Amino acid sequence: MRFVNYIGQHRFAGFYKLLCCLFLLFPQFSSAVETSHSTAMWENIEMRGTQQSVYFHAWGGDQQINNYIQWVAKQVKQQYDIDLHHVKLTDTSEAVSRVLAEKSASNHRNGQVDLVWINGANFASMAKHKLLALDWADKLPNFALTNPENNPAMTRDFGVPTEGMEAPWGQAALTFYYDSLKVEQPPQTLAELLSWTKQHPGRFTYPKPPEFLGMSFLKYALIILNENQPDDIKNKLYQAATAESEAQILPALWAFLDDLHPNLWRKGHHFVSNGLALRRLSGDGELQVSFTFSAAEIPSAIARYDLPDSTRSYRMLDGSLSNIHFVAIPYNSPHLDSAKLVANFLLSPEAQAKKQQTSVWGDSSVLDLSQLSPTQHAYFDMTEKQHLSANIINVDNTRLLSELHPSWSAVITKQWLARYGVQ
Numbered sequence: 273m274r275f276v277n278y279i280g281q282h283r284f285a286g287f288y289k290l291l292c293c294l295f296l297l298f299p300q301f302s303s304a305v306e307t308s309h310s311t312a313m314w315e316n317i318e319m320r321g322t323q324q325s326v327y328f329h330a331w332g333g334d335q336q337i338n339n340y341i342q343w344v345a346k347q348v349k350q351q352y353d354i355d356l357h358h359v360k361l362t363d364t365s366e367a368v369s370r371v372l373a374e375k376s377a378s379n380h381r382n383g384q385v386d387l388v389w390i391n392g393a394n395f396a397s398m399a400k401h402k403l404l405a406l407d408w409a410d411k412l413p414n415f416a417l418t419n420p421e422n423n424p425a426m427t428r429d430f431g432v433p434t435e436g437m438e439a440p441w442g443q444a445a446l447t448f449y450y451d452s453l454k455v456e457q458p459p460q461t462l463a464e465l466l467s468w469t470k471q472h473p474g475r476f477t478y479p480k481p482p483e484f485l486g487m488s489f490l491k492y493a494l495i496i497l498n499e500n501q502p503d504d505i506k507n508k509l510y511q512a513a514t515a516e517s518e519a520q521i522l523p524a525l526w527a528f529l530d531d532l533h534p535n536l537w538r539k540g541h542h543f544v545s546n547g548l549a550l551r552r553l554s555g556d557g558e559l560q561v562s563f564t565f566s567a568a569e570i571p572s573a574i575a576r577y578d579l580p581d582s583t584r585s586y587r588m589l590d591g592s593l594s595n596i597h598f599v600a601i602p603y604n605s606p607h608l609d610s611a612k613l614v615a616n617f618l619l620s621p622e623a624q625a626k627k628q629q630t631s632v633w634g635d636s637s638v639l640d641l642s643q644l645s646p647t648q649h650a651y652f653d654m655t656e657k658q659h660l661s662a663n664i665i666n667v668d669n670t671r672l673l674s675e676l677h678p679s680w681s682a683v684i685t686k687q688w689l690a691r692y693g694v695q
Contacts, residue, residue, distance in 0.1 A: 332360020568634015
């Protein structure tokens with residue numbers, strides 16, 4: 273018996289050496305084997321993931337986005353017989369808290385969250401507490417269409433490596449808008465905005481942090497206000513915040529806000545809760561300059577008569593905060609394979625092109641169009657024309673500002689509330 277085992281082991285060793293030689297001499301052989309293996313793995317995921325439910329926890333504060341998710345639900349129902357349920361969140365932290373509570377209760381296999389729309393601090397928190405499924409996003413067939421080797425932003429979330437725990441879904445940038453019949457020359461920089469508010473008191477405000485849009489405005493201001501700092505100091509914005517870096521960087525923001533707040537809507541004694549409230553105040557004429565993180569929100573709001581047709585949008589000349597947003601799968605999702613099928617569809621040329629239409633959502637695609645086949649590219653042909661027709665004024669000259677390290681959001685919120693905490 274030992275002799276037989278000995279012979280068998282040596283035959284296997286010889287076969288293994290032969291395979292290694294083939295891989296070295298014929299790289300295309302290795303590539304073909306890997307492709308075949310990946311295809312087989314995905315076919316198994318498709319087989320296991322059909323006829324399941326997926327509970328997609330995503331912000332529900334915009335009807336356009338809600339409608340798009342409903343369209344996605346119809347598509348995955350047709351393709352995979354998956355029932356996609358949109359669990360509408362007021363804040364993504366609600367989903368984070370739910371998964372964390374499940375882990376604390378040792379619910380490791382039957383969580384209530386299958387897929388979550390996420391980025392920034394929420395991703396960092398879930399990754400830190402090991403709440404996310406690992407090493408899946410870069411295995412999605414459509415992930416390659418983002419060309420991650422040449423687009424590192426597809427694998428970094430606010431500077432933090434995603435390590436296969438997130439699949440990119442879209443990208444956006446901070447965009448301002450105004451009523452051209454009431455504002456002849458809108459402010460084009462942060463400094464001009466401060467001067468404008470002094471000349472037009474009560475006509476501008478921002479949402480109270482930690483709300484995403486309000487926090488985005490504060491991060492934009494923080495970057496601009498520290499531009500003249502030495503590189504070794506301003507680069508700390510992209511590293512975990514420390515007591516030292518807070519003392520070096522935050523004073524400029526508080527000085528700016530101390531000067532700005534008396535000129536705001538209701539003299540800075542009350543702050544709105546979200547971007548929808550900003551848009552309503554703008555539609556009512558109370559605000560004359562406002563902002564959003566979704567440029568397509570403006571033409572859509574005009575079409576619905578929520579904003580006057582004299583509304584124009586633009587990006588600040590000194591820079592526009594920009595980021596990628598992702599979807600992730602909690603570690604205890606009971607429908608892991610089904611969630612992967614939905615995430616892969618969200619990255620498909622069909623879904624990405626649909627989402628980019630201004631009449632649908634207007635969220636910019638994360639796909640690299642040079643990676644698409646002619647058939648796949650055709651989805652974008654009409655979309656690109658629609659996207660450009662509603663283009664903001666100075667988009668081609670926009671200087672995109674990278675998101676800060678997620679730790680800064682918590683630091684800014686805590687200190688903002690201590691200084692300006694109001695209703």
